[in-house]
Amino acid sequence: MVSQFSTDRLEEVRHAVDVCTMCGFCKSVCPSFKAIGWDSALSRGRIVLTYGLLNGDLEPDQGFIDNMYTCTTCADCVRRCPSKVNIVDIIELCRADLVRNGHILPKHKAMCEGIVENGNPFKEKGSRREALGRVPHPAKIGYYVGCTATYRSKKTAQATLSILDKLGVDFTTVDEVCCGSVMQRVGWPQEDVTALMRKNVEQIKALGVEMLVLACAGCYRMFKLEYPKYVDVPFEVLHITEFLARQDLKLKPMEGVVATYHDPCHLGRHCGVYDAPREVIAKIPGLQFREMEFNKGLSHCCGGGGGVKSGYPGISKDIAVTRIEEASFADLIITTCPFCVNNLKDGAEGTGKQVRDLVEIVDELM
Ligand code: SF4
Ligand code: SF4
Numbered sequence: 179m180v181s182q183f184s185t186d187r188l189e190e191v192r193h194a195v196d197v198c199t200m201c202g203f204c205k206s207v208c209p210s211f212k213a214i215g216w217d218s219a220l221s222r223g224r225i226v227l228t229y230g231l232l233n234g235d236l237e238p239d240q241g242f243i244d245n246m247y248t249c250t251t252c253a254d255c256v257r258r259c260p261s262k263v264n265i266v267d268i269i270e271l272c273r274a275d276l277v278r279n280g281h282i283l284p285k286h287k288a289m290c291e292g293i294v295e296n297g298n299p300f301k302e303k304g305s306r307r308e309a310l311g312r313v314p315h316p317a318k319i320g321y322y323v324g325c326t327a328t329y330r331s332k333k334t335a336q337a338t339l340s341i342l343d344k345l346g347v348d349f350t351t352v353d354e355v356c357c358g359s360v361m362q363r364v365g366w367p368q369e370d371v372t373a374l375m376r377k378n379v380e381q382i383k384a385l386g387v388e389m390l391v392l393a394c395a396g397c398y399r400m401f402k403l404e405y406p407k408y409v410d411v412p413f414e415v416l417h418i419t420e421f422l423a424r425q426d427l428k429l430k431p432m433e434g435v436v437a438t439y440h441d442p443c444h445l446g447r448h449c450g451v452y453d454a455p456r457e458v459i460a461k462i463p464g465l466q467f468r469e470m471e472f473n474k475g476l477s478h479c480c481g482g483g484g485g486v487k488s489g490y491p492g493i494s495k496d497i498a499v500t501r502i503e504e505a506s507f508a509d510l511i512i513t514t515c516p517f518c519v520n521n522l523k524d525g526a527e528g529t530g531k532q533v534r535d536l537v538e539i540v541d542e543l544m
Contacts, residue, residue, distance in 0.1 A: 185339050186272040187339070188232050193267055195232065198225045204255035209250045209479040213496040218245045221265040222256035226445065238281050248493055250486045251363055252443040252479035273365025277394070282364070285488045290366040291337050293374070297355035298325040310335060310351055317350035320387035320413070322378070322401070325356050325395035330497055331516035331530040337541035338393045338418055344544050345425060359444075362404060367387050373398075375409045383406055383412060393418040393537055395449075395515035396441035396483070396525040402449050407436070417445060418537055419454040419514050422430055427541040431464035438470050438508040440501065440522060441477035442515035443463070455536060462543060470504050477506060480513075482521030490543050498525025512536050 204221035211220030230236030289299035327335040358371035481497025502525040522533040
């Protein structure tokens, strides 16, 4: 069979595809495999599919697309792989080639076109100034809110604004557009992502910001790791938990609650931020904190990333249910990303467990 599929990006990873030994270590950690149950929906299987596509032996039919787009990009397989195969890179490059050849999930297409048109994936036309009730002004500290916290998980945005106000920080919001994370994860052309990066960095620079604070793990990963690959980032980038860990927080006690912490993949495994959220949690007097078995680098994914929640909500929820079961001992699951909060809340339905963003808790206790 001769494929009509043309690839430019995938050729970059031919070597990585070649060095997979099929050892199957990735099988023990892949959350999409655990939810779906087929080898084609795990790291190793996705490499085999990619190899077939590269060689023209496979067509990108719906089954192929489903297997490529049910990866949450959690990177647990990258950690586990003894051959050091960067599976997430391979999957994202494969997705980029799929999109370039016209194969994109309708939901993803609508989100990405919405971002190009409106600067956000939710078709929101109103200004961010209006949504946040803030007008940007020159300041050394900037708060980049992100689309989800601005338009959907508004409690996260309001709690972060409130914390910064209570700390007496002279900070500014930004006339921001989407950070580009969802576009990059699903394989949308990088030119459009780079245009967003330029717009955001120009806005932030124009305000004289020297330190940018973010409360979304996906946006943070973009500014920390992806932006510097394409644009100059002349300011420090901190997750809100890194910022708060440096502050002398005086918090009210939280008694009689057993809590645990879920590491967002984009903050933890991708960016290596494990200690700061735990340092902030440790500032809460009286809280009984216990780690889940799979924590920090070994943390299991919530299921919400990589475009899976929008493309395959049932699979996202199944992954979240598994993660919630791993926290069976806890009354409260704390995390630090609006995506994780939303998906884990879906997974916790009917369990009586609370899932909350750390900023909401800190704001309440200040
Ligand atoms: S762990 Fe690495 S080398 Fe082993 S099967 Fe998975 S991707 Fe291939
Ligand atoms: S990144 Fe996560 S979901 Fe994707 S293949 Fe690797 S382990 Fe599976």
